[in-house]
Amino acid sequence: MSLGYGDFTVLRDVSMTVSAGQVVAVMGGSGSGKTTMLRAATGQMAPQSGTVCTLGQNLSTASREQLHGVRQRMGVLFQQGALFTDLNVFENVAFPLREHTTLSEADITARVLDKLQAVGLRAAAHLRVAEISGGMARRVALARAIVLEPELILYDEPFAGLDPISMGITARLIRDLSDRLGCASVLITHDVQESFAIADQVYLLGQGRMVAAGTPLSLTESTAPYVRQFLDGEPDGPVAFHYPDTPAFTKWLDRQQGGRS
Amino acid sequence: MSRSKTDFWVGLFVLLGAAALVFLALRAGNLSTFSFAPTYSLTANFNNIGGLKAGAPVKSAGVTVGRVARIDFDNTLFQAVVTLNMDQSRQFPTDSSVSILTSGLLGEQYLGIDPGGEEKDLADGERIQYTQSAVVLENLISQFLYSSADKQGTASSGDDAPAPPAEPAMTPSGQGTGAPASSAPASGAAQTPSETTPPQSK
Amino acid sequence: MSALVSLVSRLGAWVIGCISATGLFARFFVQLLARSGIALRRPRLVSQQVHFIGNYSLLIITVSGLFVGFVLGLQGYYTLRRYGSEEALGLLVALSLVRELGPVVTALLFAGRAGTSLTAEIGLMKAGEQLAAMEVMAVDPLRRVLVPRLWGGIIAMPILAAVFSMVGIIGGWFVGVQMIGVDAGAFWSQMQSGVDVWNDIANGVIKSVVFGITVTLVALYEGWHARPTPEGVSRATTRTVVVSSLAVLGLDFLLTALMFGN
Numbered sequence: 001m002s003l004g005y006g007d008f009t010v011l012r013d014v015s016m017t018v019s020a021g022q023v024v025a026v027m028g029g030s031g032s033g034k035t036t037m038l039r040a041a042t043g044q045m046a047p048q049s050g051t052v053c054t055l056g057q058n059l060s061t062a063s064r065e066q067l068h069g070v071r072q073r074m075g076v077l078f079q080q081g082a083l084f085t086d087l088n089v090f091e092n093v094a095f096p097l098r099e100h101t102t103l104s105e106a107d108i109t110a111r112v113l114d115k116l117q118a119v120g121l122r123a124a125a126h127l128r129v130a131e132i133s134g135g136m137a138r139r140v141a142l143a144r145a146i147v148l149e150p151e152l153i154l155y156d157e158p159f160a161g162l163d164p165i166s167m168g169i170t171a172r173l174i175r176d177l178s179d180r181l182g183c184a185s186v187l188i189t190h191d192v193q194e195s196f197a198i199a200d201q202v203y204l205l206g207q208g209r210m211v212a213a214g215t216p217l218s219l220t221e222s223t224a225p226y227v228r229q230f231l232d233g234e235p236d237g238p239v240a241f242h243y244p245d246t247p248a249f250t251k252w253l254d255r256q257q258g259g260r261s
Numbered sequence: 262m263s264r265s266k267t268d269f270w271v272g273l274f275v276l277l278g279a280a281a282l283v284f285l286a287l288r289a290g291n292l293s294t295f296s297f298a299p300t301y302s303l304t305a306n307f308n309n310i311g312g313l314k315a316g317a318p319v320k321s322a323g324v325t326v327g328r329v330a331r332i333d334f335d336n337t338l339f340q341a342v343v344t345l346n347m348d349q350s351r352q353f354p355t356d357s358s359v360s361i362l363t364s365g366l367l368g369e370q371y372l373g374i375d376p377g378g379e380e381k382d383l384a385d386g387e388r389i390q391y392t393q394s395a396v397v398l399e400n401l402i403s404q405f406l407y408s409s410a411d412k413q414g415t416a417s418s419g420d421d422a423p424a425p426p427a428e429p430a431m432t433p434s435g436q437g438t439g440a441p442a443s444s445a446p447a448s449g450a451a452q453t454p455s456e457t458t459p460p461q462s463k
Numbered sequence: 464m465s466a467l468v469s470l471v472s473r474l475g476a477w478v479i480g481c482i483s484a485t486g487l488f489a490r491f492f493v494q495l496l497a498r499s500g501i502a503l504r505r506p507r508l509v510s511q512q513v514h515f516i517g518n519y520s521l522l523i524i525t526v527s528g529l530f531v532g533f534v535l536g537l538q539g540y541y542t543l544r545r546y547g548s549e550e551a552l553g554l555l556v557a558l559s560l561v562r563e564l565g566p567v568v569t570a571l572l573f574a575g576r577a578g579t580s581l582t583a584e585i586g587l588m589k590a591g592e593q594l595a596a597m598e599v600m601a602v603d604p605l606r607r608v609l610v611p612r613l614w615g616g617i618i619a620m621p622i623l624a625a626v627f628s629m630v631g632i633i634g635g636w637f638v639g640v641q642m643i644g645v646d647a648g649a650f651w652s653q654m655q656s657g658v659d660v661w662n663d664i665a666n667g668v669i670k671s672v673v674f675g676i677t678v679t680l681v682a683l684y685e686g687w688h689a690r691p692t693p694e695g696v697s698r699a700t701t702r703t704v705v706v707s708s709l710a711v712l713g714l715d716f717l718l719t720a721l722m723f724g725n
Binding site: 042044067068069071072074076078079080082083084085095096099100141 | 588591592593595596598599600601602607
């Protein structure tokens with residue numbers, strides 16, 4: 001399908017499938033449309049053409065209740081965690097349970113602490129959101145995303161801005177959860193090293209379309225110029241270093257230099 | 262803040278608001294004089310009700326005994342028909358009279374009811390026979406000018422001024438005990454020309 | 464010539480923008496009303512908001528009411544003394560407060576204190592992706608976040624206005640009777656005979672309910688549509704105060720004409 005905002009098409013002719021138990025990494029440079037894809041997958045954005053089918057439900061034709069049902073079966077981890085700052089850690093993780101289930105208080109406590117244990121933050125349940133670090137916040141958000149035991153988890157840049165230890169922890173968590181819960185995980189990331197270590201399948205986006213798809217091994221061995229530039233971290237290549245000249249810039253430059261003389 | 266503590270403060274807040282409303286209604290407003298006591302209704306016809314409004318009090322000896330419920334116009338008699346809601350506990354004889362008075366000099370108008378001497382009391386729905394209409398300021402002034410001009414013409418002082426025209430008219434038989442307050446301005450106006458120097462020179 | 468044309472077309476675009484904004488606003492209101500069932504199903508959410516919106520405004524409302532009452536007592540006395548009607552001070556203070564100052568000043572203070580905090584809170588939740596997170600968790604943010612705040616404001620505002628009026632009357636009494644020496648009996652009795660429960664007090668309550676709806680709605684609308692940046696939130700809070708204040712004053716004129724005009 002094709003995705004875009006208004007007249008501007010961010011991605012065209014993109015096609016990908018994810019199956020249960022798989023960890024899929026969607027990679028690409030900044031502005032390559034990764035977050036746009038995430039929005040399409042959650043139904044926050046409708047595709048310009050083609051269909052988005054999440055957990056068997058075509059999102060373009062879904063009614064509010066059907067969309068509601070699909071969203072309860074998936075978890076999303078936002079880049080900054082997106083924790084509710086007026087609640088503490090425990091209440092944040094308990095939020096989906098309180099909204100969607102009628103469990104007793106004891107059951108809720110048991111489940112929440114169990115999920116916090118899975119991310120290693122059981123003893124932080126009493127802390128307020130302002131009191132925890134960024135890495136911890138992300139882990140709490142992960143606990144919140146899995147508390148309903150979803151079939152699909154989407155991670156938006158889970159490794160961005162983390163120190164090496166936290167990165168290692170997060171990568172291991174993603175893999176473990178996928179294996180344990182049997183859910184599918186989709187990572188939107190541009191971190192090559194960590195994601196290649198845990199992914200089963202990698203999709204590389206660039207220049208408005210899907211550039212490569214395959215196992216991490218096949219991509220490492222690929223000779224396509226964009227893939228090579230991305231994986232090797234070359235400053236210049238198919239993605240140019242210099243921002244291209246535009247008429248708007250030329251006009252501005254004339255004004256700027258004309259004004260000074 | 263824990264949930265029960267929040268509930269407590271919210272409860273206090275709502276109670277405070279209710280208390281404020283009760284305070285306003287009782288201490289600031291006239292709710293304490295607002296009675297849900299049973300009422301019976303009477304009617305009265307007037308030639309001119311002046312500024313009387315629905316909801317105006319009906320007072321006897323200065324005490325509120327009822328309220329004006331409705332003001333209608335009778336198209337055959339060309340009179341105003343006022344309906345009064347009287348407190349059930351206040352009964353008045355059938356020959357009571359009612360007149361339109363003003364509280365203070367320029368205040369709101371209200372109905373004053375004066376008891377008569379009959380033994381039988383007015384029943385629900387009955388009509389009060391004796392009424393005195395409102396004093397209309399313009400008529401008062403014109404009658405003052407008329408009598409002062411008249412005085413100029415006759416050039417005699419100390420006379421009684423000619424009988425005041427039309428307002429205020431007394432319906433059916435002669436004088437009830439009437440309302441001294443409203444006849445006072447009329448007679449006062451009638452008397453001033455003879456006591457003061459004519460205000461304008463011709 | 465072209466400058467004039469562009470000016471006119473800009474004016475036209477601005478007018479169209481205002482009209483479509485009004486339409487958006489009305490649609491927003493209907494959306495919130497449609498989802499108001501949650502206020503009955505989960506009253507805890509609403510009562511929490513009444514606490515944040517109402518209880519935290521009590522201090523400023525009470526103090527302001529007291530001082531407005533003081534000033535009314537003073538100014539009223541000086542003016543009435545000219546006509547020898549000092550005894551009507553109670554009536555003056557009570558009517559001014561209950562009919563006008565109570566609802567209006569409370570609404571303006573409410574817009575400044577509670578309105579801005581609502582707008583900022585919603586705007587920052589939007590900026591921090593909390594609302595988007597809620598949406599993908601299949602929780603409708605309009606229902607879960609906005610509706611309780613709307614009803615919290617609607618409930619809190621009349622209570623605050625009543626408290627303002629009460630405290631103001633007490634303040635007027637304090638200055639008039641205790642400090643200046645107006646006769647206490649005349650103060651209260653003139654007030655009681657002149658202030659009508661239905662015409663004055665009830666109308667004042669109706670006004671405060673209308674103002675509560677207006678201010679809260681504007682605050683929520685601005686927060687919901689704020690740009691998720693620091694400047695966006697700051698502009699949204701400014702607009703909340705300006706728009707709701709103007710709306711309150713305009714509505715006050717309309718309501719006064721309707722209620723007290725006859």
